[in-house]
Amino acid sequence: MQDRPTNVFAEGDNLDVLARLEPGSFDLIYIDPPYNTGSAFAYHDDVRGPRGSGGAGRHAAWVEMMRPRLEAGRRVLAESGAIFVSIDDNEMPYLRLLMDEVYGEANLLAQIVVNLNAKGRQLGRGFATSHEYVLAYARDAARCVLDASSPATVVESDFPLVADDGRRYRRLPLRNTNKKFNPVTAPTLHFAIWGSPETGEVRVDPFDGAVEIKPVFGDGAPAVWRWSRPRIEERPGDLVCRWVEGVTGRRADVYQRDWRDVTHDGRGRRKKLRTIWLAEEIGSTDTAVAEVKALVGKVFESPKPTGLVRRILDTMPADARVLDYFAGSGTTGHAVALANAEDGGRRTCLSVNHAEPVRVGSDADRAGYRTVADVTRARLRAVADVVGGGFAEL
Template identity: 70%
Template sequence: MGVWNTFVEGDNLEVMAGLEPGSFDLVCSDPPYNTGSLFSYVDDFRGPDGGRAGRHQAWVDFMRPRLEAVRELLAPSGAVFLSIDDNEQARLRLLMDEVFGEQNFLAQVVVNLNAKGRQLGSGFATNHEYLLVYARDARACVLDARTPDTVDPDDFPQTADDGRAFRHLPLRNTNKKFNPVSTPTMHFPLWGDPVSGRVASEPFDGGQEITPVFGDGRPAVWRWSRPLVDARPDDLVCREIRGKHGPRVDVFQRDWLEAPGGRRKKLRTIWLAEEVGSTDTAVAELKSVVGHVFESPKPTGLARRILRTMPADARVLDPFAGSGTTGHAVALLNVEDGGSRTCLSINVAEPVRPGSNAALAGLATVADITRARLRAVAEQVGGGLEER
């Protein structure tokens, strides 16, 4: 088994220039939010006039070449997730459209990292940030935006004789875009018996002929082909229902909670703290490995949800590694599911604030924090650490 985590200290633009194009499947990172604090890259981050407009433009100028480098490093099937807050969200979205192309935009996710909201200052109690998600090439991207985490067993209220939970789904296609005109091969008769529940593609004693119709009686189509009906008759049931024009019989699919290969559900675009963790849980995670040495780390639960959208052998890059959450999450998830993900974390030697917890702990730079965390993760979780 190879080393899971690698850490490189340096300016990410310089480091990325020395990496092989197309060598990463996923970029997961938390770039600077441009809140006006000091910044330790070579770029003039504050802008020529020091004002708000100049600072915004300087931030865009700082990010553009780094995003272009990220794009070059992504495999055609890869994707990028970038965290951002309201301060630069609009500019980052436009910049990502420019660098990656609008056609490769996948999602803008709202992440609820502070359930109570920030109480300092005036105005609203902000309790969210964003994740911007783009593909290198949406046509080739292997990102799977489904997860078992959001499957609710209460959505499957029926129980079979063998104890398996299921729900009834109409076999007819409820999307009116699909109809006998658009998909004529999916409009054909079935036979069903509402007493026994039996469904078949050929007539049988006690069976009634059933053709798919919408609720208003207009012709519809089935979701399953005739061969699939023949192959899975035990997953279908005939029932009598109350239609718009009185009782009628219809065909339903038994949709099992424990589906083959594991049931997964599409991720929503609002991720709650109870699902992915919060800033508070992230601080506690970091404290458990190296101490309270970073003001606002990201929770590993957030990074693990992102990692699960890609294959279990994904090559991951975090060019703004910060406290090292991404690398930590890679190790945790590899242990959890037996994956072989690898992560390259990059961080510049940005000085920590004098008198801060990190400084008091002997960690002079943010890179020192990244390194210390990934070393501790290698010791506690496994997977090793290579330092360059």
């Protein structure tokens, strides 16, 4: 059993809450801070831009609001951890420079484009903006455990072949196709193996009907195998011999059967994440609104979809300690509960939200919520009831 509930909520200014947390106590941080689109901040740190500086002063005030909160977040992030920050075009360049300053330019993992509105925003002048950004930084890139891949991005079409037992696979050359690896740079991987193009059988020693096969590049130059001799001996069923046509004529070659559902590292099949995330993959603002509505009603105008956070969760271990100190509607805690329910993980999440009054006349106001923190709390309680994992307050 898990020692603590999946979701814990703390109401208050995030600077105050972060100051009470133990250094290095979280593996993953995701935050969706205010985008500085002209409305007043909920965080009043007595920071003002220079008189008469107009937009520049507004950007400066936003940066100075964010700086101590990023520094405080870094303090509680484990050395092996990572932080993901959502942002729009308005503050992207300022946030990028600020993150470089606080976390170090060398610890940038990715600048991800997130398509949350496939149709584009049709109101206002100019282009129909359909994207935002997520900046990902490591606490220490050399020690970070983040794996920039996901099982969710593996698709059936990547594995077009079907074995007699129904398993899907693809063929990969057993030969190393990178010319940096050759008999000079990797001499132990240049050796002969034996195969039968008629039966497909592959062995390290001669057998009846087999031909000797050495690794060569397409132009006939000597190459090396990707697998060692002992590995070939261990996994002959994952190899197949076939005739191929090359510039030197027909020859026998060896391929790996790369199975859709089986890997040999114990993690299951994964695929590297691209730096453009589409709404059809992770959800949109519309689907995010529907997720909140299903739990507590239509009370939040622009939440993030749980699919966005779940993709981030996929990059970290299944027992990650997660922190969101700009919790908004509670998307991160919801995503953590969903991920645990699906894969049996032991992730936990601390969500922190300021007691910012809801806008007068808004859906949340009409629904009886006094503050945004009240919305966060209500959603996380509903998540505990519907998805499971429990709920507590700090």
